[in-house]
Amino acid sequence: MILSSLASSVSATAIERDRPAPAAAQSAGAADFADLVSAKKAQAAAEAARDEATRFHHQTSRSGELEPLQRFESFVLRSFVESMLPDKNTSFFGTGTAGQIWKSMLAEKIGDEMAASGGIGIADMLAKREASAAPADKT
Numbered sequence: 001m002i003l004s005s006l007a008s009s010v011s012a013t014a015i016e017r018d019r020p021a022p023a024a025a026q027s028a029g030a031a032d033f034a035d036l037v038s039a040k041k042a043q044a045a046a047e048a049a050r051d052e053a054t055r056f057h058h059q060t061s062r063s064g065e066l067e068p069l070q071r072f073e074s075f076v077l078r079s080f081v082e083s084m085l086p087d088k089n090t091s092f093f094g095t096g097t098a099g100q101i102w103k104s105m106l107a108e109k110i111g112d113e114m115a116a117s118g119g120i121g122i123a124d125m126l127a128k129r130e131a132s133a134a135p136a137d138k139t
Helices: 001-019 023-053 069-083 096-116 122-138
Strands: none
Touching: 069 096, 069 122
16 A cells, blocks of 8 residues: 555656646746856856966976066076077977977976076075165165
């Protein structure tokens, strides 16, 4: 007896599920779905912006922590390093535009790491000069 009433209850529920929903319920469901999708897109955009702001850098890399003067030194060092890299070594860098981009990216990273490790003293020299000029401006 209990089994038969349970079976009829389950079959009645299954029949109700197979029926199409009324048009008002479908449009309300579509609006809810659209709101959910737009909320998810906004959340994904916010996460992407946050991730971009906290750019990834390798664990052993200190170049993600460069101060403005170190960034300047990195730029100067990148120019030095790029001019020292071989022009004709296509087996390592590749050919054409892709090879030039690869070479430039390598020089940039080497310059960043050199500047983060203390560089050649450009940032220190500029910091000392800036510090000595600051008291003269206040008087």
